[in-house]
Amino acid sequence: MNEAQSTAIAELPTIADFARTFRRIQAEIHKVIIGHEQAVQELLSALFAGGHVLIEGVPGTGKTTLVKTLGIALNLSFNRIQFTVDLMPADITGTRVILSSVDGRREFSFQPGPIFCHILLGDEINRATPKTQSALLEAMAELQVTVSGTTYPLVPPYFVMATLNPIEMEGTYPLPEAQLDRFLFKVRLGYPDEAELVRIISSTTGPEEAGVEPVFEPHEAALRIEGLKRLVREVIVAPPIEQYAARMVRATQPANSRVLGDMHASILVDEVNRYVSFGASPRGALALILGAKVGALLDGRANIAYDDIDRVAAAALDHRVMLNYAAHSDNVDAAHIVRQVVKAVRATRT
Amino acid sequence: MSETRRDEQKLWLILFQIKGVRSRLNFLAMQRWLFAGIAILIGAVALTFFAAASLGPLTFLGVAIFLLLAAIVGIIRETMLVRAMRTSPARAAAIADTRSQMKGRLTTVLALAATPKRSPLWAYLVEDTYGRREEFEPARVAPRWLSRALYPLIASILLAALAVPAARFSNAPRRGPARLGPGGPGQITADIRNLDIRPADPALRPNAEIYADPETLRKLADKLAAAENADRNRPGLSKLLDKARSFADAFQDKLNGLDHARNPTRMRLTDRNPGQPGKPRNDNANPSVNGNSGDGNGLADNSHNGAAGTSQPGAAPISPPMTSIPPQQADELAAKNSTPGAGSDQPQAGPETPNTGDPNSGGGLMHGAGSDPASLYGPASARPLGSDSFKIAIEAEPSNESTSAGSPTYVPPRIRVPLNSNQYPDQPLARAAVPAADRTTIKRVFER
Numbered sequence: 001m002n003e004a005q006s007t008a009i010a011e012l013p014t015i016a017d018f019a020r021t022f023r024r025i026q027a028e029i030h031k032v033i034i035g036h037e038q039a040v041q042e043l044l045s046a047l048f049a050g051g052h053v054l055i056e057g058v059p060g061t062g063k064t065t066l067v068k069t070l071g072i073a074l075n076l077s078f079n080r081i082q083f084t085v086d087l088m089p090a091d092i093t094g095t096r097v098i099l100s101s102v103d104g105r106r107e108f109s110f111q112p113g114p115i116f117c118h119i120l121l122g123d124e125i126n127r128a129t130p131k132t133q134s135a136l137l138e139a140m141a142e143l144q145v146t147v148s149g150t151t152y153p154l155v156p157p158y159f160v161m162a163t164l165n166p167i168e169m170e171g172t173y174p175l176p177e178a179q180l181d182r183f184l185f186k187v188r189l190g191y192p193d194e195a196e197l198v199r200i201i202s203s204t205t206g207p208e209e210a211g212v213e214p215v216f217e218p219h220e221a222a223l224r225i226e227g228l229k230r231l232v233r234e235v236i237v238a239p240p241i242e243q244y245a246a247r248m249v250r251a252t253q254p255a256n257s258r259v260l261g262d263m264h265a266s267i268l269v270d271e272v273n274r275y276v277s278f279g280a281s282p283r284g285a286l287a288l289i290l291g292a293k294v295g296a297l298l299d300g301r302a303n304i305a306y307d308d309i310d311r312v313a314a315a316a317l318d319h320r321v322m323l324n325y326a327a328h329s330d331n332v333d334a335a336h337i338v339r340q341v342v343k344a345v346r347a348t349r350t
Numbered sequence: 351m352s353e354t355r356r357d358e359q360k361l362w363l364i365l366f367q368i369k370g371v372r373s374r375l376n377f378l379a380m381q382r383w384l385f386a387g388i389a390i391l392i393g394a395v396a397l398t399f400f401a402a403a404s405l406g407p408l409t410f411l412g413v414a415i416f417l418l419l420a421a422i423v424g425i426i427r428e429t430m431l432v433r434a435m436r437t438s439p440a441r442a443a444a445i446a447d448t449r450s451q452m453k454g455r456l457t458t459v460l461a462l463a464a465t466p467k468r469s470p471l472w473a474y475l476v477e478d479t480y481g482r483r484e485e486f487e488p489a490r491v492a493p494r495w496l497s498r499a500l501y502p503l504i505a506s507i508l509l510a511a512l513a514v515p516a517a518r519f520s521n522a523p524r525r526g527p528a529r530l531g532p533g534g535p536g537q538i539t540a541d542i543r544n545l546d547i548r549p550a551d552p553a554l555r556p557n558a559e560i561y562a563d564p565e566t567l568r569k570l571a572d573k574l575a576a577a578e579n580a581d582r583n584r585p586g587l588s589k590l591l592d593k594a595r596s597f598a599d600a601f602q603d604k605l606n607g608l609d610h611a612r613n614p615t616r617m618r619l620t621d622r623n624p625g626q627p628g629k630p631r632n633d634n635a636n637p638s639v640n641g642n643s644g645d646g647n648g649l650a651d652n653s654h655n656g657a658a659g660t661s662q663p664g665a666a667p668i669s670p671p672m673t674s675i676p677p678q679q680a681d682e683l684a685a686k687n688s689t690p691g692a693g694s695d696q697p698q699a700g701p702e703t704p705n706t707g708d709p710n711s712g713g714g715l716m717h718g719a720g721s722d723p724a725s726l727y728g729p730a731s732a733r734p735l736g737s738d739s740f741k742i743a744i745e746a747e748p749s750n751e752s753t754s755a756g757s758p759t760y761v762p763p764r765i766r767v768p769l770n771s772n773q774y775p776d777q778p779l780a781r782a783a784v785p786a787a788d789r790t791t792i793k794r795v796f797e798r
Contacts, residue, residue: 012470236469238458240440302471302478305454
């Protein structure tokens, strides 16, 4: 190992550190959240991959609790915004207010909104108007907020978790594709099974509440999380694996898509052509690779395997596949399409 | 030794091991191609050999063509398959990754080995992979030394080993006639008038040496010319089929080791009525009459069996229409054929020769003897002739083959009807010396 490498590695946490920290956070969350192991892993993967998460689940499945627990476990600043139809962008980003100084002078001062934190929970984001929803876009993508021509940077790590309620769709505003694409993963929270439900009942109706221990000290939390995120970026990806991820994303794009033009995908999945109007964007490929990198580190590897890609495909591509009316009429969902795509692309492994 | 150099050495060892995996996989692929190719060839040859021995010519031809095509397709397919299986270093690394649960480590190391700018985790990856080098040793990735294609090869060899005796067994009936040598039991005698000449059936492999006097040969040539004319009128498809059958039969004989040319059927051709010009005989005119078609010598038919007996007192009483004689004797007989009643001298006739009543087998010769009035006055038979049975003469071609190989000749059952008290069994008249006083009268009756 040369000196440069040694230095670089010395600055980085080790792979074992990463896996240990990840497991600890997981364990803390599961003190409160019963079940949902897959969802928790995807949530943490998105956090360490530097992305944001869209959580979809029916009411009462622990969406808000999960996010709050994560905030406590990471010991980071946490804000929650309940999106409603009358919520304005300034309510999120903050606004300039006139403040009187000691000497009597009045001046505009920026009052940061709830968006300025490390972990932001946007509850039922689809209830806000598109204008308000889009206020999140800049913050999510560029880690900055511009108010009245002034740009305010957000302090990393910055992690947005938005919840979606798939029922009670009356008066909601479905997220536009551009905004959906900015979420690294979409995590589904289903109903717990009977055993999990029993554990939930016994743990939440007793006199004592489960206490979540923060994994990091307050002063080091952000730094350590950023270090772990850098480690994720250093995971090695072989060109064949990159091609595999690219092939998978291309396979979600229908051959008759207007935006695809003459560049047809090398793998044609019949159901994609029939039910998909728009496939995954290049951000989908990034999501696949970043999610797979976290999976590789958790497995103690410095490289990605094909299986790592397959494992995160559902979370990374589901919300990026736009279905057409035929799919809705045939009751075909995006998860099914992605499963078919993974199956088809897996057959092309070298 | 510096850390970097040690890392490079480890990397080199990993790459060397991947190369070993690749060589082993390619060796197995080559074996597969070789074994499978040989297996296909042996299997196809064995089945062709068996088909040659057990099937008719046209069926054999179809089967042989099918087997040939199947073998070609099989070998091409196998070649393409093995070509696709040819392992590149990247593929070898991927296979080793899968089989030894290396989870993409080898693929990554191989792909990025030549990259100058490496991740800080590269050293970790090399170290990690090197630490697991026992898991991706060539012997563990591909534990077999011999390809599984060896099993089909063994199976095809077994098939071939079984096909040879099976072919010999089913080939026995075909070999039988070929062993007929000169003067053997297959030698036959036929009358030109009963000779039906038509386009040869290639399946029967007509192959005969014919002995006859010049006059008979001339008649034979006429008949051949007539048959050739008839052959010209046949449809083209029929001729093509005949050619195919002929080709298939020759191929079959080659495979079976049969040679008709060396052992031809020897046929003696006679003309029982040399005085009359040989006219084309209508075979369908009276198929049930043996030898008396056209000239009304019904009496001669009755004297058929007795002719030989009267001429040779010491000879067997039942003279066979089909005889086996050496070619020299056949030539002599052919030379004597112009003499009426000459056929009654049958030196080779023996009791063991079957009396089949075959019209093609010398029946005409016997008729000639029996209808000759001069022969009616021969010496008395040593014992009564005939029996209470009867014969039905059938039209039949002399052939070395039966339609189904190895099937026995059909022997009609003897039927005995119980007689009442007023009935007496038919007894053929015993030949007796004609009283001198009656000879003129009897002779006049028969000459009428």
